[in-house]
Amino acid sequence: MATINLTAGVNDVVQGNPAEADIVVVPAGSLITENDFVFNFQTPDRLDLTAFPVLTSTNDVFIQPLQGGAVRVSSPLFGQITLIGITAAQLTQNNFIFAGTQNLADLTIQKSASATSVLPGGNLTYTLVVSNVGQAGASGIVVRDTLPPGFTITSTVGAGGFTTTPSAAGTVEFTGGTLAPGASATLTITGTAPATAGTAINTAVVDPGGLIPEVTEANNTATFAVTVGAAPIPTAVYVDDNLAGTAAGATVAVDPDGTGPQQPVTGLVFGQTAFASIQNALDFLLGVGAPANATVFVAPGTYNEFVNFVRPFILLGPNANIDPVTQGGTRVDEAIIGSGVNGGGIGFERTVPSNNGPVTIAGFSFASKIQPAPGTLGGYGIDLTDSNGNVTIRNNIFENDVVGIGNRISSQGVSITSNIIIEQNLFNMSGGTPTLQTPFVAMALQQVNGAAIRNNRINAATGLAIDPRLTPSQAQRFGQPVGSPVPGAPSSGFNVTGNLFTGFFPYPTPASPLAPPLSPSGQQAIVNFGSGTFSIDDASNSLVQPNVTGLTLV
Missing domain, CATH: 2.60.40.1530 (ntegrin, alpha v. Chain A, domain 4)
Structure with missing residues (x-):
């Protein structure tokens, strides 16, 4: 908005900008000639007459219409001013600013x-x-x-x-x-x-x-x-099986701790911070370059999927902090992995050596219920093969028909798994069809360097099998007979303390040469098929089964 100051006693000819609203300030003194013009005067423009306190309204000035769309405003105090571009009908009280009386909107x-x-x-x-x-x-x-x-x-x-x-x-x-x-x-x-x-x-x-x-x-x-811009790289995402079929970009709420819909995590965006499956959440974190300590929170529900870790992340179910062995706290509804017809479980494909950061898996229930062919290892709850190690498995329940936690070497002479912590898990490895000679093993670990197995309750035909013999697929890969010892360095560095071994039952070693022995006669809690030495605390590990006579068999 331009302010135009007229000068007393001078013939001013002012060309205003039609696109702007102007204030024309009329000074005290004589403006007596008709050549004092303000061109292009528009409806919002105003004459500032505050230099003349005696003028209080348009009644104090003389307004004379002129031909051609012009108005002459005159007063004995300032003479006359001709306004071009406005008619007398358009000129109103709002076009004047009087001393002490002008009230305007702002x-x-x-x-x-x-x-x-x-x-x-x-x-x-x-x-x-x-x-x-x-x-x-x-x-x-x-x-x-x-x-x-x-x-x-x-x-x-x-x-x-x-x-x-x-x-x-x-x-x-x-x-x-x-x-x-x-x-x-x-x-x-x-x-x-x-x-x-x-x-x-x-x-x-x-x-x-x-x-x-x-x-x-x-x-x-x-x-x-x-x-x-692009979304900030998240450090936490959420999974809820109830989100199946949700459109990408939808705002959703999930309840990862299972305490009820009154305390959900709200404001999550499906496909960015919330997912219907665990694998989709892990793939998303991998795709956006999330840090290794990024956390996937999983709500109660059923997840019939095979989850594959390529990068190290933290996977927490709704019971991540509830020990199922001591029942130190009340477990809420479980996040169940692998209870469908096709089973499910967690595996690893961290073939890049640099992807060796820690992985935590806590608070789930594994129920694969897959019955494999006789004498084979299948239906793993958590398969540590190719994991690069550094895995903590805590506060989970395993009800698989075959193996709760295990790994299988895939390269001869290579120690593929190290630094494993298995603690406060409940293994209830029962059921299945005994005539299929399924081993029912809580843990079967081949060529592991460094494992802490503590404070678990283990109900299985075999509690812990260390370096079990080669399966048919492994024997074919390594060119050795089925049931041969695991090639390469034996497992070592095991620390087994505070476990309760219970619920064993007689289960004969399969007679077929295709069936590697995982449960020797006598039903031992811990079976070492290799030559490694371990720290196994007989005093702190308990046996409550009459036909189980010892902790180890070498």
């Missing part, structure tokens, strides 16, 4: 958004607060918001008499607002952010045409910037 606008950063195509709401901080009311107020390119409008809400009218693409206009002095109105625009990354800037203007006389128009514009 419209302001503030703009905010529901977020300062958002994903491409993410939901976004802009909020406009229009206020009148002046001394006079205003009506017929217009607010125009020019939205960022690519922003898609889904809804608009007005208040204070404002309604939305159709407008050009990329803009929203609210019209018809009325605000008394001191009043405000809140307007909202909801939609989706642009699909491409960048800075989304939009500008809102109140009274864009300058039709309402105001104290100042300097506060009539507000601008807000939102960063549209």
Whole structure:
């Protein structure tokens, strides 16, 4: 807005900018000639007559219509001024500023958004607060918001008499607002952010045409910037089997601790922080380069899937902190892995040696129930093969028909697994079909360097089998007879303490040469088929089964 100062006693010819609202300041003194013109005087322009305190209204000035759309305003105090571009009918009290009597509206606008950063195509709401901080009311107020390119409008809400009218693409206009002095109105625009990354800037203007006389128009514009970019790399994601079929990008809630829907984790976005399967969550973390200590929280439910770890992450079920052996706390509904027709379980494919960070798996129930062919190892709850080691398995329940936790060497002479912690797990390895000579082993570990097995309760035909003999598939790979000892260095560094071995039952070693012996006669709790030495504390490991006569068999 330009301010034009006339000079007393000088013939001023002023060419104003038609696109701007001007204030023409008339000074005390003589302006007596008809050559004092203000060209392009428009409806919002004003004559500032505050230099003449005796002038208090348009009744104190003489307004004379002229031909061609002009008005002559005159007074003995300042002479005469000719206004071009306005008629006498258009000239009102609002076009004059009188000393001490001018009460005008003063419209302001503030703009905010529901977020300062958002994903491409993410939901976004802009909020406009229009206020009148002046001394006079205003009506017929217009607010125009020019939205960022690519922003898609889904809804608009007005208040204070404002309604939305159709407008050009990329803009929203609210019209018809009325605000008394001191009043405000809140307007909202909801939609989706642009699909491409960048800075989304939009500008809102109140009274864009300058039709309402105001104290100042300097506060009539507000601008807000939102960063549209890739999602921050998460350190935690959530899994809930109830989310199957959820559309990508939907906002969801999950209940990972199973304490009920009254305490869900809310505000998660499906496909970004929430998933229907464990594998999808792990794949997402891998794809976005999440850190090794990123955590996957799994809600109660059934997950009939084979989960494959390629990178080290933390996998926590709803009972991650509840010991199923001592029942130190009440376990909530379980997250069950592998109870379907096709079974399921957890495996590893961390073939890159640098991917050797720690993995924690805690708080699940494994129920594969897969009955393999006679004499074979299958139906693992957790298969540590190719895991690179550094795995902690804690507070889980294993009800597999075959092997709860195990590994199988895949390269001769290579120690493929190291630094394993198996603690506070309940192994209830029973059921199945005995005529199929399934071994029912809680833990079967081949060529493991460093294992702490402590404070577990183990109900199985064999509690712990160390370096079990080669299976048919392994024998074929290594070119050795089935049932041969594991080639390479034997397992070592085992520390077995505080375990309760119970529930053993006579189960003869299979007679078939295709069936590697995993349960020698006598039903031992711990069976070492190799030549390694171990730290096994007889005093702290308990046996409660009459036909089990010892802890180890070498």
